[in-house]
Amino acid sequence: MNTCVVMTVLAPDRTGIVQTLSQTVADHSGNWLESRMARMAGHFAGILRVECPEANAAALIAALEALEGMSIQTRQEDSDPDETRHLLKLDVVGNDRPGIVRALSGAIAATGANLEELQTTLESAPMAGHPIFHAKGIASLPEGLAPGALTEAIEDLGPDLAVTVEE
Incomplete structure (x- = not known):
């Protein structure tokens, strides 16, 4: 069974942030579902939703939160979004x-x-x-x-x- 992880990312802007995030997700058998990213006042700001096997979620969250030079907050969601809106x-x-x-x-x-x-x-x-x-x-x-x-x-x-x- 899969679970979703939603995160916010804030870091001084530099080359390779998205590559580092996507590699971390891939290392935990995750799938990048959607994101919004921008450069604001010299900083990278992003929100992302990824999916991964439920057994890998805790390790993925720990790996993301341990990335140096980035402030990352995560929330794990077990339910599917309501698509009937x-x-x-x-x-x-x-x-x-x-x-x-x-x-x-x-x-x-x-x-x-x-x-x-x-x-x-x-x-x-x-x-x-x-x-x-x-x-x-x-x-x-x-x-x-x-x-x-x-x-x-x-x-x-x-x-x-x-x-x-x-x-």
């Missing part, structure tokens, strides 16, 4: 302001939806050059919530937000 893609663009992520996440949570993924960036506004907030993500809806309710909750945050919700 109703997922929507979100795209939100508007003027940047302090607290915009708090307001956006609060509006989504108030509907009962759950943020599955969120990526935010600041972009330069065409022609004006001032910062524009851009969020892309995926939200799962609770049973009975219409996609329009999620759109309306986000649009209620201000007239400057352009919101696109797609199934």
Whole structure:
């Protein structure tokens, strides 16, 4: 029987981090299922989900946590993810302001939806050059919530937000 290990990785950015992680997973008969990785402020930041035989999980976790120069936190999950969720893609663009992520996440949570993924960036506004907030993500809806309710909750945050919700 297999089990999943979810981990976060933070380390000063350098060549070979992903190779070291993937080799450690392979050494324990693991399979790299999914990941999100980025370079932020000179650091490598990543979240990963790997699968391995249940008998190898403790050794894999110990080996990962022992890697030098990396801060790695792990969680073992025995259950399969719920694949029956109703997922929507979100795209939100508007003027940047302090607290915009708090307001956006609060509006989504108030509907009962759950943020599955969120990526935010600041972009330069065409022609004006001032910062524009851009969020892309995926939200799962609770049973009975219409996609329009999620759109309306986000649009209620201000007239400057352009919101696109797609199934």
